Amino acid sequence: MARKLLLAHIDVPGIHTFDVYRQKGGYRAVEKALKSMSPDDVVEEVKKSGLRGRGGAGFPTGMKWGFLAKPEGVPRYLVCNGDESEPGTFKDRFLMTYIPHLLIEGMIVSSYALGAHTSYIYIRGEMMPQIRIVEKAIAEAKAAGFLGKNILGTGYDLEIHVQPGGGAYICGEETALLESLEGERGNPRIKPPFPAVAGLYGCPTVVNNVESIAATVPIVNDGGEEYAKIGIERSTGTKLISAGGNLVRPGVYEIEMGLSMEEFIYSEEYCGGIANGRRLKAVVAGGSSVPILPTHLALKTAKGEPRLMTYESLADGGFVTGTAMGSGGFIAFDEDQCIVRNTLNFTRFYHHESCGQCSPCREGTGWMEKVLHKIEYGYGDMSDIDLLWDIQKNIDGNTICPLGDAAAWPVASAIRHFREEFEWHILQPEEAQTRNFGLVSEGVMNPE
Amino acid sequence: MVVEFSAPLLEKFAEVVTRYPDGRQKSALLPILHLVQAEYGWLSVDAMDKVAAYLNIRPIEVYEVATFYTMFFLEPKGKYVLEICRTGPCCLVGAERIMQHIENKLGVKEGEVTTDGLFSWRGVECMAACGFGPVLQIGPEYTFYENLTEGKVDQLIDELKQKAQTK
Numbered sequence: 286m287a288r289k290l291l292l293a294h295i296d297v298p299g300i301h302t303f304d305v306y307r308q309k310g311g312y313r314a315v316e317k318a319l320k321s322m323s324p325d326d327v328v329e330e331v332k333k334s335g336l337r338g339r340g341g342a343g344f345p346t347g348m349k350w351g352f353l354a355k356p357e358g359v360p361r362y363l364v365c366n367g368d369e370s371e372p373g374t375f376k377d378r379f380l381m382t383y384i385p386h387l388l389i390e391g392m393i394v395s396s397y398a399l400g401a402h403t404s405y406i407y408i409r410g411e412m413m414p415q416i417r418i419v420e421k422a423i424a425e426a427k428a429a430g431f432l433g434k435n436i437l438g439t440g441y442d443l444e445i446h447v448q449p450g451g452g453a454y455i456c457g458e459e460t461a462l463l464e465s466l467e468g469e470r471g472n473p474r475i476k477p478p479f480p481a482v483a484g485l486y487g488c489p490t491v492v493n494n495v496e497s498i499a500a501t502v503p504i505v506n507d508g509g510e511e512y513a514k515i516g517i518e519r520s521t522g523t524k525l526i527s528a529g530g531n532l533v534r535p536g537v538y539e540i541e542m543g544l545s546m547e548e549f550i551y552s553e554e555y556c557g558g559i560a561n562g563r564r565l566k567a568v569v570a571g572g573s574s575v576p577i578l579p580t581h582l583a584l585k586t587a588k589g590e591p592r593l594m595t596y597e598s599l600a601d602g603g604f605v606t607g608t609a610m611g612s613g614g615f616i617a618f619d620e621d622q623c624i625v626r627n628t629l630n631f632t633r634f635y636h637h638e639s640c641g642q643c644s645p646c647r648e649g650t651g652w653m654e655k656v657l658h659k660i661e662y663g664y665g666d667m668s669d670i671d672l673l674w675d676i677q678k679n680i681d682g683n684t685i686c687p688l689g690d691a692a693a694w695p696v697a698s699a700i701r702h703f704r705e706e707f708e709w710h711i712l713q714p715e716e717a718q719t720r721n722f723g724l725v726s727e728g729v730m731n732p733e
Numbered sequence: 734m735v736v737e738f739s740a741p742l743l744e745k746f747a748e749v750v751t752r753y754p755d756g757r758q759k760s761a762l763l764p765i766l767h768l769v770q771a772e773y774g775w776l777s778v779d780a781m782d783k784v785a786a787y788l789n790i791r792p793i794e795v796y797e798v799a800t801f802y803t804m805f806f807l808e809p810k811g812k813y814v815l816e817i818c819r820t821g822p823c824c825l826v827g828a829e830r831i832m833q834h835i836e837n838k839l840g841v842k843e844g845e846v847t848t849d850g851l852f853s854w855r856g857v858e859c860m861a862a863c864g865f866g867p868v869l870q871i872g873p874e875y876t877f878y879e880n881l882t883e884g885k886v887d888q889l890i891d892e893l894k895q896k897a898q899t900k
Contacts, residue, residue, distance in 0.1 A: 451802025
């Protein structure tokens with residue numbers, strides 16, 4: 286069995302309450318950090334752990350903390366990003382629902398490390414039940430002396446507040462999140478200045494994903510080096526993978542970095558294979574933004590090596606034959622799914638969620654949606670495929686925030702790996718209305 | 734719709750404002766708009782103007798936020814708004830079928846209100862529950878329903894109708 290650092294006690298009845306969580310060793314990291322470590326010691330352990338941001342970008346958390354400016358007399362903030370909205374991703378909702386105190390414990394340890402005395406947990410507004418759960422956990426921790434003034438008699442003060450979002454994918458982008466937290470529209474800011482220098486209210490700020498903050502608890506408890514022993518290369522520790530789509534057992538799994546994708550999909554310990562006895566057609570490994578891969582490239586790299594669930598292995602082959610870890614939002618497509626329809630769906634999503642600041646994203650996502658709609662409903666021309674390619678290329682890298690890139694990559698990878706399916710939709714529009722293309726290797730093109 | 738915020742609601746506003754540093758009360762805007770919508774079902778211009786006055790900001794600052802975030806309703810909706818996830822992963826497991834079923838069952842198009850004033854429905858984007866799709870949520874507490882089937886939807890709608898009658 287794989288080691289579990291975050292979800293070890295997830296099945297314990299009542300683990301969402303302070304008392305049970307505490308009985309299972311909860312809040313030891315707070316005691317250890319506040320009583321026997323300096324803030325810099327905590328930062329050092331997180332650096333040693335090799336923890337990389339679990340929200341999607343994979344930036345080393347310790348390094349991000351190291352960038353935090355510390356001018357005299359200016360407050361510093363920790364903001365937790367619980368705006369989980371990336372299609373395919375539902376690990377943070379799971380964590381906040383079932384083991385909220387792990388997040389609160391991580392928030393205390395991380396806030397201490399950064400010298401923050403007021404911290405915010407930004408949770409997407411639709412997760413009202415989770416907002417209630419986390420608020421209750423904060424109240425319980427406060428009643429037990431782990432929050433508020435002079436925590437555990439150490440002289441350290443901390444308040445944590447929950448902030449609801451309003452239904453906007455873009456607020457998962459850290460500067461848009463800060464705008465939203467300031468009561469503004471969620472328009473991403475131009476960087477630099479980075480939040481580490483000028484973030485919330487213009488003060489130095491660190492924004493970390495829910496899972497990243499939770500991971501600081503085992504890191505403080507066991508030490509960064511122990512954490513780094515799990516995994517391969519620069520992919521250390523465990524990762525929550527939220528698996529959805531056509532799987533026998535979709536759900537949230539904690540894996541050790543380095544597990545093979547094949548084992549993850551097919552083994553009984555994890556997803557148990559493809560549902561309804563169907564065959565696997567494609568995989569989106571890290572949330573809708575990362576390139577979609579056909580089965581052969583999902584299970585093995587272009588070099589023929591097993592594809593592993595690590596940042597490096599998933600990215601092997603770049604965007605030509607590889608993909609990315611992203612947020613760990615794993616989506617499996619069975620042979621009955623239509624790639625054109627799914628690409629249209631994702632593109633409609635990005636068009637809907639574009640904040641509208643940058644014209645390549647605002648206009649481009651809409652154009653792509655229209656062209657894909659045309660192809661899906663049987664009115665496409667062969668030149669539309671090149672047009673789509675052209676539009677996505679003109680979005681990628683040309684916007685303030687990565688939403689533009691996130692909209693471009695699914696389209697680029699769908700065309701790259703499933704071009705035949707797009708062509709079939711265009712050449713056989715009537716047939717495409719009545720059945721799906723099936724697996725690439727078996728797709729029947731016009732026999733003439 | 735002209736509104737008068739009740740004393741208990743104003744108390745909640747006051748608590749929210751304490752979460753932020755002095756002079757940063759605008760941060761309270763989203764939480765307060767959620768409270769107002771939970772109370773009245775939607776955000777009327779008058780309600781938004783009164784929120785602006787409360788937070789000592791200009792009305793336009795409230796409008797621009799209320800129009801940006803999709804959770805805020807700028808016109809009256811049904812008592813129960815069924816919001817169904819329409820994004821990729823849920824569609825792989827039948828969300829489109831469920832939306833069609835809801836439209837047929839309620840007899841109104843997306844965004845419209847049933848004649849009895851009880852129901853509206855709409856497709857919303859990924860709700861971060863992709864392993865349990867198809868899913869829907871109902872405000873203001875955003876109660877969550879997962880692994881939907883046509884039968885479960887029928888049952889839910891019937892239950893809500895009964896609940897509305899008994900109240």
